[in-house]
Structures are given as C-alpha cells and as structure tokens.
C-alpha cells in the first residue's frame with residue numbers, strides 16, 4: 156500500500172521594515188520549509204501567521220501593530236517576531252491573543268513557536284528547500300547579510316539597543332551562500348548590514364580557508380571574492396572609514412559595481428557631532444573627488460536627516476552647500492522623528508515641525524536638481540542594465556549599475572519584448588527625467 160504523506164501545516168508571513176528584516180524572514184521561512192511546513196500566500200489558508208515587525212521609528216511601530224491587528228482579525232493565530240519583539244508587553248497589552256512574541260534574530264525561538272502552534276507533520280518525506288533557501292526577492296537579485304548589530308551609538312538610533320553590538324558572519328559562510336544564490340539564478344548581490352565597512356572587526360584574526368587559500372574577514376577581501384562569484388555586487392551601508400579607499404580600485408577593475416550607499420545623514424560638523432556619527436571627518440569631500448578620479452562612474456547614494464535637535468539655519472545651509480560640492484547621485488531625506496528610547500530625544504533645540512517641512516522641501520529640491528543634471532548627462536551613453544520586468548507591449552523595466560532595487564531610479568526600455576527578467580544588456584540612453592532613464596537595448 157502506498158504511503159500517504161500527511162498534509163503539511165501552512166505558514167503565512169507578513170514581513171515589514173528594511174531589507175535586513177526581509178533577510179531574517181527569508182531565513183525563518185527557509186528553516187520552516189526544511190522542517191516540512193508549507194507556505195500560505197493568504198491569511199485564509201494559513202494555520203499560523205508570522206508577523207516580522209520593524210521597530211525603527213514610532214511610525215514603523217504603529218505600522219507593525221496595525222499589521223498584527225490585521226493578521227489577528229483575518230486569521231487569529233499569530234506569532235510576532237522582529238525588532239518589536241523587545242516590546243512584548245506593548246504587543247500583549249493590545250493583542251492578548253498573540254500566540255508568541257520573539258525578538259529579532261531569535262530564529263530558534265520563532266521556529267519553535269511555529270512548531271508549538273502548528274505541530275510539524277510527522278513525516279520525513281517532505282524536503283523541498285532549494286539549496287539557496289527561500290527568497291522573498293525576485294530570483295535575479297538577492298540581499299546578502301554579512302553581519303548583525305552595530306558598535307556605534309548614533310543619538311537618533313535604537314538599533315544597537317534592539318540588535319546588540321556588531322557580530323560578523325564567517326566570510327566562508329557568506330561566500331558559500333553567495334555561490335548558492337548565483338547557482339539558483341541571482342545576478343546581483345546586495346551586501347547589507349548595519350555597518351558594512353566595519354565587517355570583520357570582531358573576527359579579524361580568524362581567516363578561513365577558501366578555494367585553496369584563505370579569506371580574511373575584511374570588507375575589501377570579502378568584496379573581491381564576491382566579485383568573482385556574481386556578475387553584479389553592490390555595497391550598502393558603507394561608512395567612509397579610510398579603508399573604504401581600498402574598494403574603489405575593485406570598482407575600477409569591474410569586480411564590483413561602482414556604487415556606494417553611504418548614509419551621511421548630515422554634513423555640518425556640529426550636527427554630526429551631536430548625532431555621534433561614525434567616520435565623521437572633514438576630508439570626505441576630498442576623498443569623494445579622489446574616488447571619482449579612480450572610478451569615474453562611481454554612484455554615491457546617501458540619506459540625510461533634517462531638523463535634528465539643535466540644527467540651525469546655518470547648519471542646514473552648510474548641508475546644502477556641501478551637497479552642491481559633493482554632487483551625490485541619489486539622495487533620500489527624512490525629517491527628524493524622535494524614536495522612543497533614542498538619546499537624541501533629550502537633546503535641546505527641538506526644531507519646529509514647520510521648519511523641518513521647509514528644510515525638507517529645500518533639500519529635496521536641491522538633490523532632485525543634481526540628480527536631473529546627472530541623468531541628463533547620461534543621454535547618448537550606452538549603459539549596462541539588468542532587466543527587472545518585461546511588459547506585454549514590448550517594453551521592459553530595468554536598472555543601471557547606478558540604481559539599487561526599490562530605492563533608486565529605473566531604466567524604461569522600448570523594443571525590449573525579447574528580453575527576460577535577469578538579463579544584463581547594453582542599453583542606449585535616449586532620455587532622462589529627475590530620477591529615471593529611458594532607452595533602447597542594443598542588438
């Protein structure tokens with residue numbers, strides 16, 4: 156008689172917050188899948204729903220609480236994990252019926268809670284996990300998390316309190332994961348952490364065997380090896396420590412993308428001091444200039460906070476002037492928002508909301524103009540573009556090397572119906588606006 160494989164319990168997942176949280180969700184799902192669980196795309200079909208929360212800002216916390224409420228209303232059997240897990244009492248006060256609350260990176264606890272809530276199928280037959288794990292991103296790009304936590308204590312941030320000090324992953328484990336992702340179809344690796352340039356400071360003296368040699372846990376060495384594995388490697392959350400100079404030649408050689416995501420947050424020395432920002436040094440502009448001499452196509456993306464306590468009109472004007480000089484390619488701006496538990500909340504000199512709004516509008520206007528001019532200069536050039544989506548009427552959407560998914564611009568293509576998602580093609584740029592490019596693939 157044939158063995159009947161029992162039906163696996165189904166798990167639904169709601170993943171909120173940043174790419175780092177998305178990677179955590181992927182890890183949890185991968186483990187559950189390898190334990191035999193099935194995934195449910197909707198609330199109705201799920202035996203239990205996991206909500207992976209974000210607690211970075213008060214607005215993100217509120218969004219997390221709303222997501223928990225929705226999952227409880229729609230399904231009723233809910234496990235909460237992620238950054239808001241630190242505030243279990245807040246969650247339980249509002250939703251006494253949640254089955255379990257676990258914190259960020261508590262993979263074993265969250266998986267254990269799922270086992271308790273929807274016991275594992277008593278069959279060892281089901282093992283459908285691809286080698287690269289389960290992904291929430293499209294097949295052609297993947298986030299690669301290289302460390303957890305952060306050794307800095309920026310005044311506006313509670314990440315170190317939520318996630319602890321920096322803990323680096325072993326370089327050989329990261330490289331093996333990268334290989335599996337590429338074998339499974341990934342063309343672009345997005346390296347993420349809280350502080351990518353600090354990678355390895357905690358395990359610097361522990362090189363690991365790799366491909367007949369050794370790999371040192373250092374950003375430059377890791378980037379070089381990753382560059383040999385994936386066609387595109389993009390570095391996020393890099394602070395401009397002096398050793399960042401060493402990765403620029405790798406960009407000039409084409410080993411990694413000429414792209415750096417550096418969250419400067421401000422330029423005025425006094426604001427940076429009160430923010431307690433790392434790598435806060437005066438010579439950044441000179442170094443940007445040198446980097447661009449070595450890798451002329453270098454794209455620098457950054458984020459800035461306006462209205463930080465104590466920011467004067469002179470500080471803000473300093474920032475605008477600095478941006479004129481720095482000519483950053485991509486900029487996101489935020490109005491300062493006090494996060495519960497952040498030391499910045501106790502600083503004097505709160506900036507009135509209307510002043511924050513006004514400064515926000517001014518910085519957006521400035522950076523949009525810089526971006527538009529930079530994109531105009533690309534008209535007529537041929538750029539390498541990765542295809543994200545092919546439309547039905549011959550169009551396609553992709554990204555140039557200067558564009559990270561979700562946060563930067565796009566390249567809209569005509570006459571591109573023959574292309575497939577994940578293709579990397581040469582594109583002639585025909586037009587541009589403030590944030591996006593338009594072009595046609597070359598034969």
Ligand code: SF4
Nearest residue numbers: 305307309312314349
């Ligand atoms: S570098 Fe600063 S902002 Fe970034 S995670 Fe660390 S403490 Fe937070």
